[in-house]
Amino acid sequence: DRRPPTLSGGQAQRVALARALAIEPEVLLLDEPLAALDAATRQRTRRDLRRWTTAFAGPTVLVTHDPVDALVLADDLVVLAEGRVVEAGPTAQVATRPRTPHVAALLGTNLLEGRARGTRITVDGATVVASDPVEGDVLVTIAPRALTVHRTEPAGSARNRWSMTVAAIDLLGDRVRVQAVGPPALTAEITPDALADLDLRVGEACWFAAKATEVVAYPR
Numbered sequence: 566d567r568r569p570p571t572l573s574g575g576q577a578q579r580v581a582l583a584r585a586l587a588i589e590p591e592v593l594l595l596d597e598p599l600a601a602l603d604a605a606t607r608q609r610t611r612r613d614l615r616r617w618t619t620a621f622a623g624p625t626v627l628v629t630h631d632p633v634d635a636l637v638l639a640d641d642l643v644v645l646a647e648g649r650v651v652e653a654g655p656t657a658q659v660a661t662r663p664r665t666p667h668v669a670a671l672l673g674t675n676l677l678e679g680r681a682r683g684t685r686i687t688v689d690g691a692t693v694v695a696s697d698p699v700e701g702d703v704l705v706t707i708a709p710r711a712l713t714v715h716r717t718e719p720a721g722s723a724r725n726r727w728s729m730t731v732a733a734i735d736l737l738g739d740r741v742r743v744q745a746v747g748p749p750a751l752t753a754e755i756t757p758d759a760l761a762d763l764d765l766r767v768g769e770a771c772w773f774a775a776k777a778t779e780v781v782a783y784p785r
Contacts, residue, residue, distance in 0.1 A: 711779035
């Protein structure tokens with residue numbers, strides 16, 4: 566037996582959830598259940614929480630500001646911004662085909678609007694090539710890690726190559742985000758070593774490249 570003040574954050578969260586499940590509720594409401602935990606404890610507790618909520622017979626409503634919590638724990642998402650629902654649907658659909666800049670920003674992905682004919686999409690005067698054909702007004706997503714950054718126009722098999730100007734460079738842990746404008750406006754994610762090799766600075770010219778298979782286009 567341990568007194569409550571001696572419990573770690575993760576242990577306290579587990580106890581709180583066990584107490585909630587012990588009364589056999591019809592609905593389980595979790596309001597920011599992982600917010601107070603450090604990164605390592607949060608990851609372990611998130612796995613436990615997923616297992617427990619999956620076994621729970623009733624519906625679970627989870628409130629969180631953390632996109633990772635939402636993507637790991639939820640089967641369906643409702644995204645709110647300034648008190649309004651901006652997007653809703655199955656988690657896999659929202660995660661892979663966001664429909665608003667707000668949700669794309671939460672997911673950390675690039676979202677573009679364009680017009681498609683077959684595999685070629687016009688975005689702000691630039692051409693984006695996808696692997697799968699689509700027609701009409703479309704939304705386009707490209708993961709930042711799918712983009713490569715170069716000092717000069719790259720050779721190779723990538724069907725998408727854009728001349729860009731660096732707008733911002735941000736260090737995020739062990740990755741670097743390079744925001745650039747072309748058109749199109751895109752953010753690439755590279756390693757600090759890659760940035761050092763490129764010796765890029767804000768305002769300088771560069772090239773972004775992406776394989777057509779990394780471009781996801783779907784009706785707007």
